Amino acid sequence: MEEINLKDGINLIKKYNKMSPKERDQIKRQRFYAMVTFARKHNKLYSELYKNLGVNFFMRDVPYVERSFLMEHKDIWQSDEIIASSIPQAINTVRSFSFERDYHRFLLHKSRYVIISSSDGSLQRCSWDKSTTVLSVFLPTDELVRQLNELNPAFLWAFPSTLDNLLMYKKSGSLKIKPVLIIAGGEALNDDLRTALINEFDCTVQSTYSSAEFGIVASECQMGHLHVNDDWIILEQADANGHPVKEGQKPEKILITNLYKTDYPIIRMTLPDNIRFHNKTCPCGNTSPWISITAAKDDYILFKTDEKQISIHSDEFSSVLNGIDGLLRYQIVLYANNNISLRMEVSNESMRGIIFLQAEQTLRRFLKEKGVIASAITMDADTPLRNELNGKLKNVLDHRE
């Protein structure tokens, strides 16, 4: 494996776009082989996992690994060597549908790329191309705004929750950036936020299925379909033992392999999200497969009563609480016996008590309609907090165990 700079990365991706299916398969096999070889040499966890794997192997022979196992063994999952790669930026550059149209604007910004991510949150140690800056999602928003104004990015990658935060600063005029492309990833991008971003920033907003942990899995096309970046990411539909499923068989697991990420390699790892694969060709012209993401399993909150189990999707809480005046953001923390602590960010601190009372009543009513009795709903001293590891902001945190 060797270092890939932005220019080379862009060329590799453009070349792949023109390849025949057979050539594509071949290059993916080579990259997969190179990654496995790298991992067993530079990574304790994989060298142990692959100790019975021969020198010649097919992809299906390589043991799959549970994501939870990697997370529990972060100390040995980290490689002793890292190879810099600008593939994520190259993917966004080539596979952004506004790119051809906005190419000159992109150059005017000196092709600057800013990623607001959980860079301090460990799972990313890659050295990036010099046109790329990674800002921590944990920075106070004022400081983020200051640094963004200084960097003036052409491309901006961020979680929707961060973009939502930045929107207010753009509206007030303190955030002055004029990106060519905003790429949302890590969390679901809803239509309201997408429209608001397009209106406020006057640029293309592209949704991706991506995370610092496993890379840019899929990028959205003009038709709104998420095409897998299958030159660098392999998604497999597997049975319970990690073997490829036969045609028509329902997969038990989705396995992901990232072919460029060397810091914490991802090879045949189980994905936490539910993915649907589509067979129809997409009219946009991209022949790579496209997928849709159905909610992650942990987006559903399960409540047990004496007679039944009630499952509520975390978005349902948003649809009831988002209507409350002055409540900018909330986070429900669920404790044993359905005790709820509510974290709030409010527009006016002097109204905090009143806003809480409204939220509390709304929440209680909503849960009652669902058949769930909340023991107590109290106001939390904290405002909503991001996950320390991956930087994501969840509306509901389940601390009942």
Ligand SMILES: [Zn+2]
């Ligand atoms: Zn398409």
